[in-house]
Every structure is written in structure tokens, then in C-alpha cells.
Amino acid sequence: MTKSLDCNKAFGWAANDTSGILSPFHFSRRDHGDNDVTVKILFCGVCHSDLHMIKNDWGLSHYPLIPGHEIVGIATKVGKNVTKFKEGDRVGVGVIIGSCQSCESCNQDLENYCPEFVFTYNSSSPDGTRNHGGYSDKIVVDHRFVLSFPDGLPSDSGAPLLCAGITMYSPMKYYGMTEEKGKHLGVNGLGGLGHIAVKIAKAFGLKVTVISRSSDKEREAIDRLGADSFLVTTDSQKMKEAIGTMDFVMDTVAADHSLLPLINLLKVNGKLVTVGLPEKPLELPIFPLVLGRKMVGGSQIGGMKETQEMLDFCAKHNIVADIELIKMSDINSAMDRLAKSDVRYRFVIDVANSMNLLESAESKL
Numbered sequence: 001m002t003k004s005l006d007c008n009k010a011f012g013w014a015a016n017d018t019s020g021i022l023s024p025f026h027f028s029r030r031d032h033g034d035n036d037v038t039v040k041i042l043f044c045g046v047c048h049s050d051l052h053m054i055k056n057d058w059g060l061s062h063y064p065l066i067p068g069h070e071i072v073g074i075a076t077k078v079g080k081n082v083t084k085f086k087e088g089d090r091v092g093v094g095v096i097i098g099s100c101q102s103c104e105s106c107n108q109d110l111e112n113y114c115p116e117f118v119f120t121y122n123s124s125s126p127d128g129t130r131n132h133g134g135y136s137d138k139i140v141v142d143h144r145f146v147l148s149f150p151d152g153l154p155s156d157s158g159a160p161l162l163c164a165g166i167t168m169y170s171p172m173k174y175y176g177m178t179e180e181k182g183k184h185l186g187v188n189g190l191g192g193l194g195h196i197a198v199k200i201a202k203a204f205g206l207k208v209t210v211i212s213r214s215s216d217k218e219r220e221a222i223d224r225l226g227a228d229s230f231l232v233t234t235d236s237q238k239m240k241e242a243i244g245t246m247d248f249v250m251d252t253v254a255a256d257h258s259l260l261p262l263i264n265l266l267k268v269n270g271k272l273v274t275v276g277l278p279e280k281p282l283e284l285p286i287f288p289l290v291l292g293r294k295m296v297g298g299s300q301i302g303g304m305k306e307t308q309e310m311l312d313f314c315a316k317h318n319i320v321a322d323i324e325l326i327k328m329s330d331i332n333s334a335m336d337r338l339a340k341s342d343v344r345y346r347f348v349i350d351v352a353n354s355m356n357l358l359e360s361a362e363s364k365l
């Protein structure tokens with residue numbers, strides 16, 4: 001009994017209330033079962049959803065809460081029913097760690113739309129143990145929700161693909177952006193999701209325009225990320241000229257904003273795909289949709305099969321995130337900067353190299 005509890009002992013950084021301030025937290029992972037992979041976490045990306053969750057923006061958070069769903073690590077223990085992974089394999093864990101496995105969505109490899117899907121954190125396992133995310137030293141996950149991390153992908157800059165990458169890849173395929181080369185995509189908001197959208201869209205052969213509130217990131221977007229053009233929403237003349245020029249707009253903005261200018265950018269039959277999750281509902285103008293047979297849709301991450309496909313695609317096309325690597329102890333200032341959109345373009349926590357140091361410092365106190 002004592003041995004099992006010791007193996008389950010874990011250490012991470014948790015938010016304890018809506019201030020969202022993260023601090024060291026000792027907890028237990030659930031028992032490792034025959035279908036499970038235990039993962040020693042190396043790196044974890046910092047998604048804006050983590051920021052929403054620690055602040056309880058969506059009214060869903062239960063504290064203490066350890067965020068993190070862009071996890072890359074090493075399999076350290078593999079259950080006897082698991083054939084796909086062995087100890088020592090590099091693996092990834094994303095936003096979901098469970099689903100019913102039998103509903104219509106699960107049967108179509110769309111576990112992300114299963115009514116019973118289980119988030120990586122802020123959820124519970126069947127035995128009642130709270131699930132905590134990747135800002136921690138290890139995690140126990142059912143092998144069906146563990147991904148093989150391709151050899152060609154670096155663990156640090158590859159980690160954000162596990163949420164930001166699949167969140168951009170899946171709707172590009174579903175909404176038909178990849179069917180014909182040269183279609184014009186506008187990417188609204190050049191943050192963690194947006195900058196990956198530019199890279200993946202270019203690999204699919206799309207023409208990409210970044211839509212942003214200021215021209216601050218214009219040179220980088222074009223020279224480094226490979227965007228074809230840059231549209232500043234406060235430049236009313238340029239916005240007017242761009243009306244009706246885009247086949248698709250991907251809206252990644254996390255805050256309140258108006259959809260009308262984005263819908264106006266679409267051609268007839270154009271599609272606005274919303275993935276950002278502002279805490280309050282946005283107003284949906286119906287007239288321009290009706291008059292232009294335009295569509296507004298949503299999308300949430302992707303299923304496990306498609307997530308693996310996306311990782312392999314990104315490895316093949318050398319697509320990784322542009323990251324700022326931080327130590328675990330930097331997380332609170334990183335969250336403050338993320339709230340101000342002051343990151344180019346994703347924070348990634350060097351978990352293995354900063355968490356253990358903290359733990360040993362704590363034990364000496």
C-alpha cells in the first residue's frame with residue numbers, strides 16, 4: 001500500500017483560486033492500470049485555455065487546479081495491455097485523456113466531440129482521483145489518449161502542436177481549406193494558435209493573410225512565419241479594400257470582439273471558423289451571412305487519429321511553434337505576459353529541468 005502511494009506521488013504547480021496564481025502543490029496520481037502509460041513530463045506548453053481556466057473565466061474551474069495540456073515526455077511505465085508504446089518512448093498528451101469509446105463521435109475517431117470526453121485536467125478519473133495537467137512531473141494516461149511523438153519533432157517547440165497544432169489542423173481539413181491549393185485564408189489573432197495556423201496553412205498551399213489589431217508583428221509574420229500579407233483592423237481603408245477577398249477566416253481571438261468585419265472579409269460562400277473562446281457570447285450579425293450565403297462554424301481540437309496525423313504532418317514539413325522556454329518558477333509572470341499578448345508566440349515550460357530543482361529545494365526547507 002505504502003509503495004503504491006509512493007509511486008503515485010506527484011508534484012506540480014496549482015492555482016488555488018480565481019487569482020490564478022500558481023504555486024507548488026503535492027498530490028497523487030491515480031494507480032497505473034493495465035491500459036495505462038505513465039509519462040515523465042519533459043515539456044509543457046502554456047495555452048491561453050490554461051489562463052482562462054486558472055482564472056475561472058468559463059465558470060468551470062475546480063481548485064486546486066494544475067493546468068497544462070501540451071505535454072511531451074518519456075513513457076516510464078507501460079501497462080500489460082499496451083502494445084503501441086514501450087518504456088523509454090517519447091510520447092505526447094494533449095487536451096483529452098478519455099472518452100466513452102462507443103458513441104457516434106467515438107466511432108468516427110472524433111473523441112473530441114464525445115459527450116463524455118475527459119479533459120486532461122480539471123476532471124476526475126473513474127476511481128475519483130482528480131486529474132491534473134502537465135505543469136507537473138508525471139501523468140498517468142490511458143494508452144488510447146497517448147500519442148507517438150515523431151522523431152523529427154523537437155520536444156520543446158513541438159509540444160504546442162498537441163493543442164494549438166491540432167486546433168488549427170482539424171478545421172482546415174474539415175471545412176475544406178485544403179481541398180484546393182491557393183484558397184485565401186485570413187487568420188485573426190497572431191498568438192499561439194494563430195502563428196501555427198499560418199505555418200500549417202502555408203504547408204497546405206493556402207494563401208494566408210494575418211488579421212491583427214496593430215502592425216507590430218507584420219514583418220515577423222511575413223518574413224519568419226511565411227504569411228503572404230498582413231491586414232491591420234484599425235486601417236479602415238485597407239479593411240475596405242479587403243472586403244469579399246477571403247475564402248475562409250480562422251478566428252483565434254480569446255477576447256470580446258466584433259465578428260462583422262471578419263464576415264465582411266469573406267467572399268460569397270465564405271466560411272468563418274471560430275476557435276477562440278471569449279468568456280462572453282459574441283454578437284452574430286445575420287444579414288451579411290444571409291446575403292452572401294456565408295457560414296460561421298466552430299471546431300474543438302481534434303480526435304486522436306487526426307492528432308497523430310497532424311504530428312506526422314508537422315514533422316514532415318518541419319513545423320514547430322516559435323517558443324519562449326521558461327522555468328516552472330517563471331509561470332506567474334508568463335501568465336501575466338500572456339494576458340497582455342506579450343509572447344512570441346508560445347511559452348513552453350522546461351518541466352523536467354526546473355520542477356525537480358524546486359522539489360529538492362522544497363525538501364531542504
Ligand SMILES: NC(=O)c1ccc[n+]([C@@H]2O[C@H](COP(=O)([O-])OP(=O)(O)OC[C@H]3O[C@@H](n4cnc5c(N)ncnc54)[C@H](O)[C@@H]3O)[C@@H](O)[C@H]2O)c1
Binds near residue numbers: 255
Ligand atoms: N477551439 C479549441 O479547441 C481551442 C484550443 C485551444 C485554445 N482555444 C482558445 O483559443 C483562444 C486563443 O488561444 P491562444 O493560446 O492562441 O491565445 P493567445 O493569447 O496566444 O493568442 C490570441 C491572440 O489574439 C490576439 N488578439 C486579442 N484580441 C484581438 C482582437 N480584438 N483582434 C485581433 N487579435 C486579437 C492577441 O494579441 C493574441 O496574439 C483562447 O480563447 C483559447 O482558449 C480553443
Ligand SMILES: [Zn+2]
Binds near residue numbers: 163164
Ligand atoms: Zn489548449
Ligand SMILES: [Zn+2]
Binds near residue numbers: 102
Ligand atoms: Zn464517445
